[in-house]
Amino acid sequence: MSAELDELYQSIILDHNRRPKNFREMEDATTKADGMNPLCGDQLTVWLKLDGEQITDVSFRGQGCAISKASASMMTQILKGKSRAETDKMFDDVHALVTGHPTGADVGPLKALGGVSRFPLRVKCASLAWHAMKSALNAVDGAATPVSTEGEGPGGEGA
Amino acid sequence: MTAPIRPTVVTARDGRTAVINIGGLDAEQSALARRSDFPLLAANPRLHYLDSAATTQKPAAVLEAIQRYYETSNANPHRGAYALSAAATEAYHDSRTRIARFLGVADADTVIFARGTTEALNLVTSSWGRTNVKAGDRIVVTRLEHHANFVPWQVLAHEAGAEFVIAELNADGTLDMNGLASLINAKTKVVAFGHVSNALGSINAVAEIVALARKVGALTVCDGAQGAPHINVSVDSLGVDAYAFSGHKMLGPMGIGGLVMRRELLEAMPPYQMGGDMISHVGDQHTTWNVLPHKFEAGTPNVEGPVGLAAACEYLTSLGMDRVIEHERLLAARAMEKLSAIPGVAVLGPAIDKRGGVVSFTLDNVHPHDLSQMLDADGVCVRAGHHCAQPLMRALDVHATTRASFYVYNDAADVDALVESVDAARKRFAGA
Missing domain, CATH: 3.90.1150.10 (Aspartate Aminotransferase, domain 1)
Known part of the structure; x- marks a missing residue:
């Protein structure tokens, strides 16, 4: 087992994969959005409940690899209680982290996703839930458009 | 262990x-082949390459054939009157003959080069399909198909107003032949199926499928991407009307593959793409088409591809x-x-x-x-x-x-x- 792989599959990632937090539908959600990763056929839905500018509840469901599931699970934990502005900053900090340009900001347990930057193909997995979350947030006043990870980094599905 | x-x-x-x-x-x-014949594998002794259904590694014989072509014969074929262009033309023509021999095709000019199986199948749906499939007709595919032998037919069916039906599988992932037989009716114009499933490996009973389709006069189109590399194929004996293949899945380079189709069908079909090489005479208002195979090979051809693929065929034959x-x-x-x-x-x-x-x-x-x-x-x-x-x-x-x-x-x-x-x-x- 390589050191890079150890860093990718840290025990916190594997724990969230086995027992994802807030892995449920939300009936009284303010907004939701679907995200899909055409590379592996992964698909998830993120639900948000808002009280004004504040996120009061976050949940997700779907099919995905350990990286996408763990990232989604940790996201639901960290965003609860955050304002929209804080959420936008968190999105940018996490995106910077997984693409290998960390801002140095404290992202809490999400720093475990730092190992993803060594595996460019997995950036999409780590970002899937975050893109869906952002789409849901942007669509509070209208219908959310499903997001696809295509266009971010290398990938695609051939024979 | x-x-x-x-x-x-x-x-x-x-x-x-x-x-x-x-x-x-x-x-x-x-292994059946010497690992040392494959430079990439030889350079990576601890690599366990188990993705040959996606693409295969290339033996030195293939890489050398391509290098040799560029070093000795490179020019635009079918154009120049000079000896070098003739050499390129000969390399292209000779490769087609050798690939046809490998595939068991007697009439080499019915081997149409394309970028691969996907383009070959799109050639069939675009040219034969748009000409022959009408509203109310039926297109039958199978549940095993790669998207390349599924989506083009699905789109054609929608465009033509034809019915698109999928033959289902037995529990073990083989094609349900009784189910297939029940779907093939008098309205069926096409039965499209894979030779070997890329996802499960299931091998289809080509002769039985052809027999079912023949009863109603339906065109049989076989996706051979996972067939030709692995099975000793004689396309002439398979009895299918069209057979598509990809060179890179059989030790050849990427970007070359082709379509084998019955001559009378190819001659009746309109061209797939228009441009240089595929014409006989261009008038101000009307154009006539070149003979096979050129009618379906518009533009400067990929010569290194067939050269490399022919070398791959001979390497496989030697094994x-x-x-x-x-x-x-x-x-x-x-x-x-x-x-x-x-x-x-x-x-x-x-x-x-x-x-x-x-x-x-x-x-x-x-x-x-x-x-x-x-x-x-x-x-x-x-x-x-x-x-x-x-x-x-x-x-x-x-x-x-x-x-x-x-x-x-x-x-x-x-x-x-x-x-x-x-x-x-x-x-x-x-x-x-």
Whole structure:
């Protein structure tokens, strides 16, 4: 087992994969959005409940690899209680982290996703839930458009 | 490490029984081809390349043929009156003849070069399909199809107002022949099917499908992307109207493949693309088409592709095409048996006598994407995903699978590395 792989599959990632937090539908959600990763056929839905500018509840469901599931699970934990502005900053900090340009900001347990930057193909997995979350947030006043990870980094599905 | 595998008894479709002697297959079991013939494999002795259904590694003979072509014969074929252009034309023509021979096609000019199977199948749907499929007609495909032999027909059906129906599978992942027979009716214009499934390895009974389609005069189109590289194919004897293939899945370069189609059909079909080379005479208002195969090969052709592919065909012939599938089945049987012994592993698809060297499987609680990443760290290259067969994945009720596919340069050590790595990944994800 390589050191890079150890860093990718840290025990916190594997724990969230086995027992994802807030892995449920939300009936009284303010907004939701679907995200899909055409590379592996992964698909998830993120639900948000808002009280004004504040996120009061976050949940997700779907099919995905350990990286996408763990990232989604940790996201639901960290965003609860955050304002929209804080959420936008968190999105940018996490995106910077997984693409290998960390801002140095404290992202809490999400720093475990730092190992993803060594595996460019997995950036999409780590970002899937975050893109869906952002789409849901942007669509509070209208219908959310499903997001696809295509266009971010290398990938695609051939024979 | 593990007890020897018992011999596998294989019952052929005609009822004859053969025994594949697998008892002697141990870790020393050699590959059919010399690993040293493949520069990439030779340079990476610990690499276990098990993704040949996606693309194969290339022997030095292929790389050298391409290099030699550029060093000795490069010019634009069919154009210059000078000797070098004639040499390029000859290289192109000669490659077609050799590839046709390998594929068992007597009329070499009915081998139309294309970028690969996908383009070859799009040629058929665009040219023959748009001319012949009308509203109310029926197009039959199978649940096993790669998107390349599914989506073009689906789109054609929608454009033409034709019916698009899917023949379903038996529980073991083989085509339900009775179901297929019930779908083929007087309105059926096309029966499109794969020779060998890229996702499950299931081998289709081509002759039986052709017989069903012939009764109603339907066109038979066979996706041979996973057939020609592995099975000793004689396209003329298969009886299909069209057969598509990809060079890069049979040791040749990427970007070359083709379509074999019956001459009378090709002659009646309109061109697929217009431009240079494919014309006979261009008037101010009307143009006439060149003869086969040029009518379907517009523009400056890919010459290095056929040159490399012809070398690949001869390399495969030197190994013995009859031995290829046998070798792959030895490895696939070993993989199926050893993988099935790992807790949580489910091997998908039919028994070994009904499949080629493809082993698709799932591992409980470990997503194929994670599994392939873990395997990669051990130098084991496998495919994870839907294998461009989403309709099949739906029927199997899986989002994705992990697929190992074997070829001439693989050996038992490759299988064992796969098995060990899968078991290690299982333990790691279980938190053990």
